[in-house]
Amino acid sequence: MPDSVFQQAEHAVPEDELAAWLRLMQTPGVGAETARRLLGHFGLPHQVFSTDVPALRQVVGERIAHALLGAPDGERQALIERSLLWSAQAGNHIVTLADAAYPAALLQIPDPPVMLYIKGRIDLLSQASIAVVGSRNATAQGVANAGAFSAALSHAGFAIVSGMALGIDAAAHEGGLQGHGSTIAVIGTGIDLVYPARNRTLAHRIAEQGCIVSEYALGVPAIAGNFPRRNRIISGLARGVLVVEAALQSGSLITARMAAEQGRDTFAIPGSIHSPLAKGCHQLIKQGAKLVESAQDILEELQYADVPQAAAIGKIASDSTPPAETGSVLHAMGFDAVDADTLAMRCQMDMTALHAELLMLELDGRIEMLPGGSYRRID
Incomplete structure (x- = not known):
């Protein structure tokens, strides 16, 4: 409008x-x-x-x-x-379409929210930003990529916009909080509620260091239809949308489609052809999204050279190691080749127990050992 x-x-x-x-x-x-x-x-x-x-x-x-x-x-x-x-109350804001503090970027989308409830740093809504979205059921590598790309972009001065869901969204916010660009969480409930509850601590940190945004009235609960609708705000606030991992039916593809309709850039990280969570990204790339391997690819595409050493910052994402994560070996392995030391860290297992598990999985035909001692999932 x-x-x-x-x-x-x-x-x-x-x-x-x-x-x-x-x-x-x-x-x-x-x-x-x-x-x-x-x-x-x-x-x-x-x-x-x-x-x-x-x-x-x-x-x-x-x-x-x-x-x-x-x-x-x-x-x-x-x-x-x-x-x-x-x-x-201190730190709380309600901004309307007639308010000078209303984000100018949202005035340019076809259906801007009439009102925004904002908790935290309202100044972030007028700052250059990048949306980072993806699967709730992300792989360990996907979580690491989301965090590393977001940290690099935040260090380069971009606010990281996401939806505070589990998986990629949460990792994106964590990464955004590491840099001075900080992070913006666009939620699908009333701003006085935290959903999902597992992100309560993260939500409090975002309210203190970044900002939380909702178009819904206080007390509005988690309703399925409200989450796809809030995606237009995620993409509308941003100069571009990065999809880290997404299945073919992922809501992240809705955000990417809305970004394209709003004239925003779309970026996607490629993955293994065997991974269901890479298929959405591959589809976006076929449709014209820019394939990116580091945050520097995004900075170059946006012709963003305002921050010194942006090139060095952009290399963080490609060399990252996923954080430790307890879970099955197959889940921790994801669909990319990985060495035993990294798997042990992700699973928090000792090497003896891990090698026994890897042997059973190899005998079952679910993984294979590659030259050099790395393993790859094949089921």
């Missing part, structure tokens, strides 16, 4: 105006598309509520017109008041 539709304010929205925005979005039948249509036709929310039913009816129909001019019920009024109290 062009930013000329709304005249952005110079300062944060006063409480009475913010209450009107909250009331608009809590009106039964009014979603983001309807709200944008009303705002484009009548102006700011208080002007919508000052309009009569006949005029409103021409834009939204009879039922919604009457709902707009009726007072919010007790539950909705309580939510409005709770939201105002939340936004008044």
Whole structure:
């Protein structure tokens, strides 16, 4: 939506105006598309509520017109008041389409969120950023790649945008926190909730050092349909989207498709032809995504040379070793060739037990030993 539709304010929205925005979005039948249509036709929310039913009816129909001019019920009024109290707390922000702090990048996408709930460093939303996404059920190497690429890009000055899911998203945020670019988590629930619960500690660190963003009202639980929808914000905030690992039906491909539709660059890390989690990346590369082997490939594609030693920083990703991870040997092995020492570290096993496990897997025809003593999964 062009930013000329709304005249952005110079300062944060006063409480009475913010209450009107909250009331608009809590009106039964009014979603983001309807709200944008009303705002484009009548102006700011208080002007919508000052309009009569006949005029409103021409834009939204009879039922919604009457709902707009009726007072919010007790539950909705309580939510409005709770939201105002939340936004008044240190580090919390509610930003509207008419606010100067609204991210300029999102004004250029077809369906910008009407409101954003933000916890943490709001300045990151106007900073150059890269989205890093991928599978929740990532391999050990995929997790390592996500963390290393994200750390390198963050050191180069990019904020790392992801969705705070398990697997690649969590690793991307961890990597982003290592550099001064930091990280932005776009979530699919109300901002007062943490989902999944296993990422609670990570969420607290992001709120302190980066920022968390949601378009959903306080208290909105994890609803399946909300997560694909939030992907347009992940890609919309970023100059490009990097897909680390993805199956053919992965939600990460939705983010990549939205990035292409929004005019953003798409990047993908290739993997083994035997890995299901590489097939989505390979499909993206066939469709025109840039194949990348290091963070430097991304920096060069974006012609980003603002930070000295960016070339050296970019080499971090290609030489990384996955963090220690307890789990089956096959899971820790992934689909790339790996040596026994690395496997022992990933599985936290002693070498005697590991070699016994490797022998059984080799006899079962599930792995093979390569020249040089490395192993590769073949099942």
